Amino acid sequence: MNKIGFIGYGSMGSVLIHGFLSSEALKPEEMIVSSRTKDKLMPLTQKWPDIRVTDDNHFTAENSRTLFMCVKPLDVLPILEDVGGHLTEDTHLVSIAACVTIGDLETLFHGKITKVVPSLVSDVKEGISLVCHNGLVDAESAEKIESLLQSISKTVRIDENEFEVAADFTSCGPGMIAAIFRNFVEAGLKHSRLSRESAQEMVIATLLGTARLLLEKGMGFSELISGVATKGGITEEAVKVLDNHLPGIFDEVFRKTVGKHNAVKKMVRNQRTSKG
Secondary structure, three states, X not given: OOEEEEEOOOHHHHHXXXXXXXXXXXXXXXXXXXXXXXXXHHHHHXXXXXXXXXOOHHHHHHOEEEEEEOOOHHHHHHHHHHHHHHOOOOOEEEEOOOOOOHHHHHOOOOOEEEEEEOOHHHHHOOOEEEEEEOOOOOHHHHHHHHHHHHOOOEEEEOOHHHHHHHHHHHOOHHHHHHHHHHHHHHHHHOOOOOOHHHHHHHHHHHHHHHHHHHHHOOOOHHHXXXXXXXXXXXXXXXXXXXXXXXXXXXHHHHHHHHHHHHHHHHHHHHHHHHHO
16 A cells, blocks of 8 residues: 555546656656546556556555545545545545535545645646645645645645635636637637637737746736836726726626535535435
C-alpha cells in the first residue's frame, strides 16, 4: 500500500495525472489509475508504460497510501462506500468533487481527508487549485498533497464554506471567461469584415497580455482600466456600458451557480439519508 491511486479518469482526473507525470512530481511506477472503462486508459499506458491501470477500484484503494477520487459528485459516496473496506487508518483520501463536503466523506471514512478543486488551466501549469483539509491531516500529509498540486498550479488553502464562490472564480472561471469573450468576438464581427479566426487570435493574445500585465506589474483591475480608458476616449465609453450592465448579469450568474452548488450538495446529502 505505497502507491498514489486515482479512481476516475475524466477531464479533471486526466489533467491531474498527466500534470503530475509531466512535471515529474510523480513517477509512473508510483501510480495506479482505475476506470470502469479500462480501454479509456490505453492512451495513458501508451505514453507512460510503467503506470499501473485497472478497472478494479478495490485494487486501487487497497494499494494506495493516497487515494484521489476523481469522479462526479453523485458517484463519490457510492464508490467510497464500495471501496471503504479496502482503506486503512493510514490512507489519505483526496476528493476533487466541489459539491461533496468533508462532512459527507467523514460519514463513510474516518481518516485523513482533503478536498481539492483543481482547474482545467492546470493542463498548462497555470491557475489555482483550492485546498481544504480535515482535522486529521497532519502538516506533513498536507504538505505532500499541496506540493503535488504546486507542480501544476498555484495552491490556495481556504475555508470549506468559501468553496462555492472560489470555485466559480477558479474552476468554472475558464468556461465563463471563454463564454464572455466568445460573445465579445461575435458582437464585434457584426461591425467588421474580420474573419472569426483573426478576431479570436486578437482577443486571445490580448487576454494573455492583460493577464501578464496584471500579474507582473502587480496592477489591480481598476488601475489597468484607468491606464487604458482616458477621459473622453473610446475605451471610457465601452467601460461605461459594461459597468452599467455587467453587475446585474454577474449577480444572476452567482445566484445560478451558488444555487446549483447547493442543489447538488442537497442531492449528495439525500444519498446519505437514504442509506441511513
